Amino acid sequence: MIPGVNYRVIPGAPQLNLDTDELARDYDRISATRQFEFGKQLVADLGIRPGERVLDIGSGTGLLAHHIAEVVGPSGRVHGIDPLPSRIHIALDRARNRSNLSFEVSDVYDLAHLRDQSYDVIVANSVFHWLPDKTPALLTFWRLLRPAGRIGISTVAKGPRLPMQEIVSAVLSEPPFDRYPRARESLTFKVDAEEMRALFEMTGFAPSLIDVRPVEQNYATAEQAVRFLEASSFGNFLGHLPTDLVYRARVTILRRLAGIATEQGIVQQRGRLVAIAHRR
């Protein structure tokens, strides 16, 4: 497998070759007050302890893995995998001088090189909704965990379309952007609590927590909102459009988003699915 090459055949699977160093740096900064907070809560919900061996799936720029490395201490270890080289580059910088923290460029669908039962805990923070095919990913987690090992997933929950998504969809369905439709309307593959439970049960996990928590998403400006969408989708947000249309679509979206901004900025409510299970 060549890292960064989109080899999957699932229609609408996110492209892994649209990321840039700039998007990776943006993500590192933006996620510090967003995804990282969800990740720290997940680590607390999982009760990660000193000495544990933890695999961080889709580790991004490594902020959360670094935090977990502090929690597990010198007798534990944390390994992060992510298919985006620019993000792993930042993560590796973070791991310098930390003997219990490592990273590699790798895809969740290509982890055959990791040994069976070699982890106590697997963490997937803000990643699960990006995975087009959940079952093989969960079966891999099952193989990599020791018996009774824990999996923790914190992800965007399936739910009704939000105002920002309505605006983006409306713009993309207008000429000239409609000449280049996305393979699927949504970029992500979200599940709800029931689907999560069924997936755990099918793949050999016993759930101990499946919770959808309300979360307020807040962006000071339309520009901030679009930056978030671009960085957290590793370039997929408008990545389906030819380059000459990306700028036009961006400007149109910015203008319409500005129209829904209040004094508090753009505020939306969405559900966060937090799921914890252990390997049967």
Ligand SMILES: C[S@@+](CC[C@H](N)C(=O)[O-])C[C@H]1O[C@@H](n2cnc3c(N)ncnc32)[C@H](O)[C@@H]1O
């Ligand atoms: C929103 S970021 C979350 C990063 C990090 N976990 C955090 O908490 O900030 C989503 C991450 O999922 C990763 N990802 C997407 N598809 C993946 C796959 N097939 N295997 C592993 N990671 C994947 C992306 O590369 C990206 O870094």
